[in-house]
Amino acid sequence: xxxxxxxxxxxxxxxxxxxxxxxxxxxxxxxxxxxxxxxxxxxxxxxxxxxxxxxxxxxxxxxxxxxxxxxxxxxxxxxxxxxxxxxxxxxxxxxxxxxxxxxxxxxxxxxxxxxxxxxxxxxxxxxxxxxxxxxxxxxxxxxxxxxxxxxxxxxxxxxxxxxxxxxxxxxxxxxxxxxxxxxxxxxxxxxxxxxxxxxxxxxxxxxxxxxxxxxxxxxxxxxxxxxxxxxxxxxxxxxxxxxxxxxxxxxxxxxxxxxxxxxxxxxxxxxxxxxxxxxxxxxxxxxxxxxxxxxxxxxxxxxxxxxxxxxxxxxxxxxxxxxxxxxxxxxxxxxxxxxxxxxxxxxxxxxxxxxxxxxxxxxxxxxxxxxxxxxxxxxxxxxxxxxxxxxxxxxxxxxxxxxxxxxxxxxxxxxxxxxxxxxxxxxxxxxxxxxxxxxxxxxxxxxxxxxxxxxxxxxxxxxxxxxxxxxxxxxxxxxxxxxxxxxxxxxxxxxxxxxxxxxxxxxxxxxxxxxxxxxxxxxxxxxxxxxxxxxxxxxxxxxxxxxxxxxxxxxxxxxxxxxxxxxxxxxxxxxxxxxxxxxxxxxxxxx
Amino acid sequence: xxxxxxxxxxxxxxxxxxxxxxxxxxxxxxxxxxxxxxxxxxxxxxxxxxxxxxx
Numbered sequence: 001x002x003x004x005x006x007x008x009x010x011x012x013x014x015x016x017x018x019x020x021x022x023x024x025x026x027x028x029x030x031x032x033x034x035x036x037x038x039x040x041x042x043x044x045x046x047x048x049x050x051x052x053x054x055x056x057x058x059x060x061x062x063x064x065x066x067x068x069x070x071x072x073x074x075x076x077x078x079x080x081x082x083x084x085x086x087x088x089x090x091x092x093x094x095x096x097x098x099x100x101x102x103x104x105x106x107x108x109x110x111x112x113x114x115x116x117x118x119x120x121x122x123x124x125x126x127x128x129x130x131x132x133x134x135x136x137x138x139x140x141x142x143x144x145x146x147x148x149x150x151x152x153x154x155x156x157x158x159x160x161x162x163x164x165x166x167x168x169x170x171x172x173x174x175x176x177x178x179x180x181x182x183x184x185x186x187x188x189x190x191x192x193x194x195x196x197x198x199x200x201x202x203x204x205x206x207x208x209x210x211x212x213x214x215x216x217x218x219x220x221x222x223x224x225x226x227x228x229x230x231x232x233x234x235x236x237x238x239x240x241x242x243x244x245x246x247x248x249x250x251x252x253x254x255x256x257x258x259x260x261x262x263x264x265x266x267x268x269x270x271x272x273x274x275x276x277x278x279x280x281x282x283x284x285x286x287x288x289x290x291x292x293x294x295x296x297x298x299x300x301x302x303x304x305x306x307x308x309x310x311x312x313x314x315x316x317x318x319x320x321x322x323x324x325x326x327x328x329x330x331x332x333x334x335x336x337x338x339x340x341x342x343x344x345x346x347x348x349x350x351x352x353x354x355x356x357x358x359x360x361x362x363x364x365x366x367x368x369x370x371x372x373x374x375x376x377x378x379x380x381x382x383x384x385x386x387x388x389x390x391x392x393x394x395x396x397x398x399x400x401x402x403x404x405x406x407x408x409x410x411x412x413x414x415x416x417x418x419x420x421x422x423x424x425x426x427x428x429x430x431x432x433x434x435x436x437x438x439x440x441x442x443x444x445x446x447x448x449x450x451x452x453x454x455x456x457x458x459x460x461x462x463x464x465x466x467x468x469x470x471x472x473x474x475x476x477x478x479x480x481x482x483x484x485x486x487x488x489x490x491x492x493x494x495x496x497x498x499x500x501x502x503x504x505x506x507x508x509x510x511x512x513x514x515x516x517x518x519x520x521x522x523x524x525x526x527x528x529x530x531x532x533x534x535x536x537x538x539x540x541x542x543x544x545x546x547x548x549x550x551x552x553x554x555x556x557x558x559x560x561x562x563x564x565x566x567x568x569x570x571x572x573x574x575x576x577x578x579x580x581x582x583x584x585x586x587x588x589x590x591x
Numbered sequence: 592x593x594x595x596x597x598x599x600x601x602x603x604x605x606x607x608x609x610x611x612x613x614x615x616x617x618x619x620x621x622x623x624x625x626x627x628x629x630x631x632x633x634x635x636x637x638x639x640x641x642x643x644x645x646x
Contacts, residue, residue: 042615074638081631085624213645220638233635268623269615275627279634 005410012183012414016176016421017164023175024168030480033169034101034433036260044174045270048257050277051177051422053247054184056137058285059416064305064392066289067296071220072231074286076564077279079241083248084275088268090531091249096264101437103255103527110530111538113442118545119526120438123252124431126519128491131427132498133515135161137420139499140393154499157420162492165425166485170433173425174260180418187415188284190408191400195291198403200298203344208294210347211340214359215297215366217290230562239564242571243517246524253430292399297340300333303373305394309380309387318379325376329369336365428495432487440483517563518556521570522549528571529578536578544577 001009027033040048065073100106104123108116139153164172196205203211212218222232229235248254248271261267303326304310313322339362346354381387400412522545529541552570555561561569614620 071638078631078635081627085627088620088624210645213641216646218645219642221635221642265614268620272623272627276630279631283634283638 001409001413002406004407005413008407008410009414009417013160013417016179016418017160019179020164020172020176020425021167024164024172027169027171028481029477030101030436030484032171033481033484034437035256036169036171036174038260039262040174040260040266041262042266042269042273044178045258045261045267046273046277047178047181048174048260048426049248049254049270049274050281051181051184051419052253052257052426053274053278053423054181054281054419055134055423056416056420057134059184059187059419060137060140060396061393062282062285063289063292064395066217066286067293067395068390068392070217071283071286071290072222074220074279074282075222075231075233075236076240077244077282078233078236079238080244080278081275082237082241083244084271086245087249088271092258092267092271093264095255095259096261096267100259102252102434103250104252104434104438107526107530111541115526115538115542115545116438118542119250119523120434122519122523122549123250123434126515127251127253127427127431128494129498130515131424131431131491131495132501134420134424134427135495136499137393140397151500154496157417158424158492158496158499161421161424162428162489165428166432166488166492169481169484170256170260170429173422173429174257176425177422180422183418184415187412187418188288190415191288191404191412192284192291194404194408195288195295195399198295199291203294203298207344207347208291211297211343212290212294214343214347214355215293215362217293227561227565230564235562235564239562239568242524242567243520243564246520246527246567246571247516250523250527251430251520252434253426256430256433257426289396292396295399295403298337300330302398303329303376304380305391305398306388307394307398309384313380313383316383318383322376322379325372325379329372329376332365332369332372336362336369339365424495428488428491431491432484435487435491436480436484440487441480514556514563517566518552519549519570521552521567522574524567525571525574525578529575533575533579533582535582537582540581541574541578544574547577548573 029037031037062073095103095106098106098109102120104116104120107119135154135158136150139150139157143150143153164176196208199205199208209218222229223234224232225234226232227235258267258270261270302310303322310322313319339358343355343358343362346358377389381389400409404412525548526541526545529536529544548570551573552566555566555569556563614623617623617626
């Protein structure tokens with residue numbers, strides 16, 4: 001990065017921090033600190049929802065996934081619009097009417113305190129760990145570019161986010177997220193424009209798209225019903241629906257976003273617009289990855305995109321073997337240029353026979369290149385046991401660093417950092433809210449109340465019971481806000497500590513989704529039981545939730561079933577196991 | 592706050608004035624829900640077409 005890139009990035013970070021502090025300066029009551037006074041318009045709710053879901057992981061890992069695996073990942077989001085509709089009809093009016101601070105408050109009234117505590121605890125574990133991954137992703141960018149220690153980078157990003165989130169609460173988070181989404185869209189447009197400009201002069205955008213299609217990168221829909229295939233139309237529609245329903249309906253980091261809406265209408269519009277915009281946005285990000293793939297058909301890519309192990313192996317006896325593999329890889333890349341040229345010419349002439357011939361040749365060469373790559377990965381993995389064999393997280397990053405001009409690199413990196421900050425802030429904000437509302441407010445020891453009799457001297461005569469109550473309430477509000485700030489700090493440091501371990505995981509976006517799927521099904525099952533099974537009581541659902549979580553973890557460890565299905569399995573297990581005791585009770589009653 | 596939680600979706604809930612607000616653009620919420628489903632169907636069909644055409 002050059003000076004101009006640094007200036008843009010630092011100016012952006014400083015602006016966001018100051019803007020957040022300024023926006024949240026009046027958060028003095030629990031409602032204004034935790035829910036922005038329930039005063040936000042639909043577009044702020046929308047941007048807040050989008051920024052919460054789209055983390056830096058989205059921008060680092062998703063293009064890399066498209067580069068390696070094509071556009072199939074888009075199917076993951078097919079359940080989202082359906083979930084938005086269901087939530088708009090059911091959950092949004094309910095939560096608004098009950099005026100809850102967290103989704104878990106509702107469960108205590110419907111079942112009992114135990115179910116509320118269990119569900120809130122599952123959320124804290126799952127989201128606390130996920131927040132660590134959200135912080136780790138941008139730190140990875142800077143660690144790779146500058147070679148700095150990843151722990152210190154986690155600490156720097158985490159501290160900036162914690163600063164304005166702890167200070168201004170939800171209002172600061174939601175308003176900064178609006179700015180962050182605008183920066184993200186700008187960064188995406190810049191990256192896409194640069195990719196198109198960097199393609200060879202004779203290759204148009206349509207040519208690039210057709211080339212990607214011929215090489216299998218545009219295969220977006222898989223209609224097969226295969227439980228072991230990670231992304232299919234049905235896993236996206238059914239499993240994805242349950243995942244998104246659970247994420248938006250029961251995950252406090254999203255529930256808190258639309259609870260800030262001024263009315264049911266404002267919250268609903270935010271969710272529904274998200275349903276319309278999310279899939280096109282993900283298609284655009286995946287298409288960036290496809291364009292990077294096309295770009296590297298003309299420009300030689302590195303043998304392995306993760307520069308860390310590659311740099312390390314150059315100082316070992318295996319350096320010569322690795323260099324030899326690099327030469328083979330480069331030779332194959334040069335060899336396939338003739339086939340690419342032939343394919344483009346055949347496409348222009350609309351000669352289907354020639355197209356098929358060149359495409360087959362190209363696929364074969366790409367297969368040979370992949371074989372060389374696998375040998376190189378084996379070599380690296382032998383030297384670094386436990387190394388992640390996937391390098392998808394580094395593909396987009398490598399492209400940005402090497403090919404974006406001065407200034408634009410700073411802007412695109414600012415966009416990625418913006419995404420990281422927005423989602424991390426929302427997560428820390430939600431973790432702090434749940435800790436405060438679902439644990440601190442319920443289990444704290446009540447401080448002694450101020451009464452008129454307690455007041456001494458002149459105040460004794462002036463303070464009537466109503467005023468004393470107001471004083472007590474104001475003091476309680478201040479304590480709640482103070483505790484929430486402390487909880488934000490705690491979760492910020494917890495996330496930074498967990499982020500230190502994140503580099504050992506595989507593809508980051510998949511890691512987050514898998515982690516979510518381990519818990520979301522159970523949490524969703526609890527909520528759906530609450531909504532639609534009035535005969536089920538607290539004890540039954542509590543036991544069912546524990547059993548369902550065991551089933552999901554067992555599936556994860558031993559079954560090989562794709563993770564999207566865990567949401568359905570967990571949800572159905574909770575509902576089914578909760579229902580069984582009431583069924584047997586009903587039979588006994590009839591007898 | 593806990594007093595407000597006494598209502599459940601299965602209890603005697605009061606009509607919510609905020610819920611009666613009109614949505615943007617359309618007169619009824621149902622039109623928005625339909626739009627969401629149609630947009631999803633259109634995206635899936637478009638992607639299926641892209642998958643077939645550019646193969």
